[in-house]
Amino acid sequence: xxxxxxxxxxxxxxxxxxxxxxxxxxxxxxxxxxxxxxxxxxxxxxxxxxxxxxxxxxxxxxxxxxxxxxxxxxxxxxxxxxxxxxxxxxxxxxxxxxxxxxxxxxxxxxxxxxxxxxxxxxxxxxxxxxxxxxxxxxxxxxxxxxxxxxxxxxxxxxxxxxxxxxxxxxxxxxxxxxxxxxxxxxxxxxxxxxxxxxxxxxxxxxxxxxxxxxxxxxxx
Numbered sequence: 001x002x003x004x005x006x007x008x009x010x011x012x013x014x015x016x017x018x019x020x021x022x023x024x025x026x027x028x029x030x031x032x033x034x035x036x037x038x039x040x041x042x043x044x045x046x047x048x049x050x051x052x053x054x055x056x057x058x059x060x061x062x063x064x065x066x067x068x069x070x071x072x073x074x075x076x077x078x079x080x081x082x083x084x085x086x087x088x089x090x091x092x093x094x095x096x097x098x099x100x101x102x103x104x105x106x107x108x109x110x111x112x113x114x115x116x117x118x119x120x121x122x123x124x125x126x127x128x129x130x131x132x133x134x135x136x137x138x139x140x141x142x143x144x145x146x147x148x149x150x151x152x153x154x155x156x157x158x159x160x161x162x163x164x165x166x167x168x169x170x171x172x173x174x175x176x177x178x179x180x181x182x183x184x185x186x187x188x189x190x191x192x193x194x195x196x197x198x199x200x201x202x203x204x205x206x207x208x209x210x211x212x213x214x215x216x217x218x219x220x
Contacts (some may be wrong), residue, residue, distance in 0.1 A: 003024045004032050005120070006040045008054040013169040017099055018048040021175065028128060029099030029161070032079040033169050039062050039083050043070035074137030081142035082149065082165065093153075093165045095172035103183035104162035114156060114182065115197035117189060121182055122206040124164075124175060125152035127197070131159040154179040 001007070014031045028048060032041040040050065043055045057068030057076075061084050065072060079096045085091040092131070107114055114128040121127070129152065145163055148155035153175050154164040162179045166172025188197040198206070205217035 001054065002058045003038060003040050004053060004063050007056040007058070009033060009051055009178065010040050010042060010056050011051040011171055013095075013097070013173055014042050014048040016173060017097060017176070030073045030079060030095065031077040031095075031097050031172075033095045033168070034061075034083045034087070035094070037087070038066070039078045039080060041069065041072050044052075045070060049103055054202075075139055077139060078142040078145055078163075079090055081139075081146050084119075085146055085149075086165075092167045093170045095166045096163070097166070097172045097176045098157070098161065098163040099176055099180075099211070100161040101180045101183075103180055103187060104156060105160070106169050106187060107183040108156040108158045108161060111156075114186060115195065116182075116203060117186055117195040117197055118182060119198065119203075119206045120178060121198065122203045122210070124154045124178060125216055126153060126200070126203050128154055128156055128179065130156040130158050133160075136160055 005007065008117050009035055010031050020084055020176055030042050037060060039059045041059060042051060043057055046055055055070045057070065057072045058066045059072060059080065060066060061078065061080060063080060075098055082096050089145055112130050116126050129148035133149050134141040141157060145157060154162065156162055156220060161220055162176055164172050164175035166175050186195060
């Protein structure tokens with residue numbers, strides 16, 4: 001079986017996604033991982049917590065299905081666009097996860113950008129762009145997503161939910177969960193008042209601080 005280990009890893013990540021976040025029932029997201037010029041993606045028509053390795057299609061970067069007993073998920077178009085960009089630019093990104101969590105859907109339906117109200121937002125690149133609404137599975141939403149991800153490891157897709165990248169499946173899932181947490185924190189803060197966003201200078205300080213462990217009271 002082509003890319004057997006990667007297919008098993010995608011299934012494990014899909015189950016973790018379904019179990020660990022407040023996603024919609026059924027096909028609540030899409031998971032993919034790239035190995036060279038090949039991409040394993042979750043299939044259409046199977047709940048994430050019921051996937052088997054043989055269900056997962058293996059695709060080429062030019063959108064051809066090479067193996068797999070089921071058709072790719074509708075958002076395979078989006079995932080392949082992100083993987084093509086990473087391959088073309090020599091990025092370390094090899095995994096993509098998108099999911100319809102309650103908080104990312106809520107934020108993406110209201111805001112044009114998720115402000116960085118907590119220092120952990122620096123790990124995703126800072127403020128998170130929200131794409132214009134377009135039909136899922138289309139080339140248009142893929143184009144919007146690629147643009148929104150410039151300089152970022154996550155984006156919000158208006159009316160759809162969250163999208164995150166990673167240097168592997170575990171990292172991409174961690175980034176998706178962070179995006180979901182930041183969305184939830186923003187929604188709770190708005191119930192009290194207008195949240196204060198960190199400035200670019202403050203985010204730069206966070207990134208610098210992240211390069212250190214404990215270094216005394218002042219590392220500057």
